[in-house]
Amino acid sequence: MIDLDCFSKRRDRFLAQLGDKAAVIPGAPLVTHHSDCEYPFRQNSDFWYLTGFDEPDAVALFLPYRPKGEQYILFVLPKRSTDEVWTGFRWGTEGAVGRFGADIAHSIDELAIRLSDYLVGADGIAFRVGKHPQVQALVLKAWTEQLDKFQRNGSGALSLVAPCPLIHQLRLRKEKIEIDRMREAARISAGAHELARNIVRPGMNERQVQALIEQYFLDHGARGPAYQSIVAGGDNACVLHYTANNSQLADGDLLLIDAGCSLFDYYNGDITRTFPINGHFTGEQRALYEIVLKAQEVAIDLVSPGQNAENVHESAVRIIVEGLLDLGLLRGSVDSLIEQRAYSHLYMHRTGHWLGLDVHDVGAYRLGEYPVKLQSGMVLTVEPGIYISDRLPVPQDQPSIDERWKGIGIRIEDDVLVGDFEKEVLSLNALKSVESMQFAK
């Protein structure tokens, strides 16, 4: 059972920051997959962060201008045995109050008639426009009513603002309880990568490896994969978001696996490993692997309070460019290659992203002119790569690529927590040294 104390503390912080604004935070609905079948339910992360409530079609109101005991309102699916016999247990309004700490709870059917009244007294409304069409119609209607009455009342919610900066600033720095959960997500994810590397043999299908990894996630108590697992043999690894996972693994190719689990409270792991399918690197594979590994280690080394994600990225780019120059895959000076991005046919993505309740987690990377400084409690991935294929044209002045390099795609990704002084690699149980990627098969 999830400890709900942290959610109530977050609500207190959020309410304090709202001033006299109301916030309307919708949960996620069920989403249709096809016909009348739905995707597995996935709660909205902002809603989850503030409520810990894991049912579809809920809406939370935060009303700091109202007296204590009327500030946190939950609208939820009503308890109804004729529905529960089809879709299972619901907490209903009683559970929303008794278990989840709402001051007041109503059936979601009543949102349309109650929302306007609850928003009276707010001097603004915090609501994310453009993401929740049904709730948005009600919010805009209530806001319009207040604007219409403004001349008579001399007060009302004049502004509609985005709640994201407030919530996402909170979410960017993880609490201790969140860090513990992310450690667990990384530990399970790392275990799956270790299993995969030990079982993979030439002739297996990518899909079988995906099945092993995802079985491991479920076996170890996770909800499932945090995102579509990428199991990409050989040239497939050069497609960054390859998810077809239906090719046979060839003797002599590398296998790139980008997979992580999501826990029941939605914290995620995000790990990539690349290893030779037959247990032995070719010379070309090894040379490139060593570059990516060095780039990743140098970049991880830089992760510390006061640093920023752009410097982390640039440090990895520099090592990769230097390495590709040495191998004759680039031509020119390191600085001008970096400045002109003349490496981007071989390394075309950023070196990492925030990680948390969302795999590409919320939080700004820049504040205007300045990159956001890393602070303790932030978690980011560090994931440089090199991908050699014919998909992108070789820039003018750059050497054409010999066939022996083609079909090699390598990425190495870890999840790194910024500590007070030191970093912690949450995913360190997934091995990555050249030696540990190779063994007799």
Ligand SMILES: [Mn+2]
């Ligand atoms: Mn990632």
